[in-house]
Amino acid sequence: MKASGKPTINDVARIAKVSKKTVSRVINKSPLLSEKTRIQVEKVIADIGYVPNPQARALALRRNFIIAAIHDNPNAQFLVNVQQGILEGIAGTEFGLMVEPVDGSSPSIVEDIRGFLERQRPYGVVFLPPISENDELAELCDSLGTRYVRMVSGELDDPQHIVMSNDREAVYEAVRHLIAVGHEKIGFIEGPESLSPAERRAGYEQAMTEAGLPIHDWMIAKGRYTFESGVEAGLSLIDGKDRPTAIFASNDEMAIGAVIAARRRGIEIPRGLSIVGFDDTPLSSHIWPSLTTVRWPIVEMAKAAATKIIGGEDVDPNLGVGLASTFIERGSVVAPPRS
Amino acid sequence: MKASGKPTINDVARIAKVSKKTVSRVINKSPLLSEKTRIQVEKVIADIGYVPNPQARALALRRNFIIAAIHDNPNAQFLVNVQQGILEGIAGTEFGLMVEPVDGSSPSIVEDIRGFLERQRPYGVVFLPPISENDELAELCDSLGTRYVRMVSGELDDPQHIVMSNDREAVYEAVRHLIAVGHEKIGFIEGPESLSPAERRAGYEQAMTEAGLPIHDWMIAKGRYTFESGVEAGLSLIDGKDRPTAIFASNDEMAIGAVIAARRRGIEIPRGLSIVGFDDTPLSSHIWPSLTTVRWPIVEMAKAAATKIIGGEDVDPNLGVGLASTFIERGSVVAPPRS
DNA sequence: TTGTAGGCGTTATCAC
DNA sequence: GTGATAACGCCTACAA
DSSP, X not given: OOOSSOOOHHHHHHHHXXXXXXXXXXXXXXXXXXXXXXXXXXXXXXXXXXXXXXXXXHHHHTOOXXXXXXXXXXXXXXXXXXXXXXXXXXXXXXXXXXXXXXXXXXXXXXXXXXXXXXXXXXXXXXXXXXXXXXXXHHHHHHHHTOXXXXXXXXXXXXXXXXXXXXXXXXXXXXXXXXXXXXOOSEEEEEOXXXXXXXXXXXXXXXXXXXXXXXXXXXXXXXXXXXXXHHHHHHHHHHTSSSOXXXXXXXXHHHHHHHHHHHHHTTOOTTTTOEEEOSBOOHHHHHXXXXXXXXXXXXXXXXXXXXXXXXXXXXXXXXXXXXXXXXXXXOSSOOOOOOO | OOOXXXXXXXXXXXXXXXXXXXXXXXXXXXXXXXXXXXXXXHHHHHHHTOOOOHHHHHHHHTSOSEEEEEESOOOHHHHHHHHHHHHHHHTTSSXXXXXXXXXTTOTTHHHHHHHHHHHHOOSEEEEOTTGGGOHHHHHHHHHHTOEEEEEESSOOSOGGGEEEBOHHHHHHHHHHHHHHHTOOSEEEEEOSSSHHHHHHHHHHHHHHHHTTOOOOGGGEEEOOSSHHHHHHHHHHHHTSSXXXXXXXXXXXXXXXXXXXXXXXXXXXXXXXXXXXXXBOOHHHHHSSSOOBEEEOOHHHHHHHXXXXXXXXXXXXXXXXXXXXXXXXXXXXXXXOOOO
16 A cells, blocks of 8 residues: 555555464464464565564553663763673664663652653663662662663672672782782772672782781772772872882772872882772773773673563573673782882 | 553543643644643643653654664763763753664665664764764665764764864864974874864864974874874884974874873883873873863763754754864973974 | 544454 | 454544
8 A cells, every 4th residue: 555664564464464463473473373374474574574663562562672771970981881781782683772871879869760761661771880789779670560680799689680790709819919929018999888899898808818918997098989089099098107019999090090199199100009900991001001900891791781681581590690800910010119 | 540550641631621632732832722721731730740651652753752872983981971962962851862883884884774763763863973974874864854963073064964063273273282382393193084083184284384384294193093003103103204292193092092102112201202182081181191182072062962953943053063172281291302 | 722533553352 | 373453642634
């Protein structure tokens, strides 16, 4: 009939001489279909180049074929890596990726996200740290029937709802490396309160304790994952009671802040102070000296998250749960200065 | 009736004792409506907390309430800034942001994007550089009736379809600054072929020519906007026929590459070589020495792009077309060494 | 200025 | 296994 426009399910049904519903069954791979009918319909679909209309499906199914990444302003590289991972996970499917930033410190965050979910009705959402640690958001998704996966560093939900890496172990290894090289006074720049930083600190403490090294107050400084806070924390460690010979920072940005802090005090890196970061942002290999760091499997985690959302029950609930961080040696660590 | 679920247009119509269509008119701010009816209906809408269902509208209107950012792998900070700008532009509306990466070098790029547009039917799309310079994509959008805005550096489309900044002028200013400080041999690291780099080079040439300075082959090197290509280009300039005393790089990543290249040759920055970047990525202020650079109004451009798409005819077609880049002085430029 | 009928393209229900 | 028929929630055309 209509010469214009894309073919619809009606066209397929008419040409194949079956009902719309039968075509629908073919599209959705319904098991109760005769092989004969299926092949016949599939041929027509291929012939006329029919593609199901996602908007119509969205209306009927009450959910869009979209995965949303919900985040609270993490750093750019992290966000882009997550996006890349999700996109890899949905490549070749009909799914698309949406990005929804929120204000993690807002008291209305749950209502904000509820509004978003009710409006766009994404098929599923991926929560990025640090808001991924908010249990209320998980409950919200449950109550709305929206699938979700949280990117976290601890087992704070059922396996099918999380992807995580072994931060603790990675930090443990990094600090052990510092100790092996000869460091004893090792400073630690922590992230803001939440689970992920706690895991990192646990790795630090484990390595120190195992080596019989004391952990003093003046060896710990707090940051906010930003460059500026890294400078501040670095200065406070350097100017503290007893200057550490090495510093582990909970992310690269703060590590670079610490590098700058050291320069301000006339300390040469790495000869006067060794520094280790965490994340392996591209940044870390572009500065001088290049930063020894821990690579976080962000892309893989995000890809696993997308796969879990799309796959639903059919996918191994433990996918992406034990992803390994790896220690990367570069130029910012050497033996401590002779004392 | 139905106790469960969200209120629909039918509920509003029933309670307000008007027809669905009248409610629809209120939602869409139709001008032909009596003030009385409008207020009455709006009261009911507020009372029962009715929110129009985007999926249903999408089906009826044949377009989703989504703006898509289509890009070919620019750097992370740039991409995130664009996303932030678009999100600012759609804040408070029912629109959402989708991200669609494509392979700019693929011969099937037009078909790839056509598939995406036909599938997701975004309300409009924003093309990021460098693929924003591909005219075929603009034609594709026209033929599909999809609104689009291109982020570019030259007037290669009607004003309503572009947002741009004055790259040429900004580079001109930066190079003039180098000349004013005393530099005469000024190297230039170019981006890959396309319009945006050409504008930047034009600014460079204008400044040099005006000052009566010669431009030699060995003063120009080509990069690919990546850190690695910046290192290569930096080395080629440093090892070339006559070493420049200053280098302008067409983006920050390459500028930082050039810094590293200088270090490899034992040249101290900025005393031995001044360097200017372009973009003002956060990176540029975090390295040592901090990078003198040009700030590109990326967020503003992206916000303007979103506003133009949503606003349609009602918005000034010249919005976001003349955005100013600004020269930012930091620590990587000093007078050239005495010869 | 407002209402009625019908369509957008798909899926769900429930007979056959 | 398969097919009418009715949702899904909104919008357009046309009539009143």
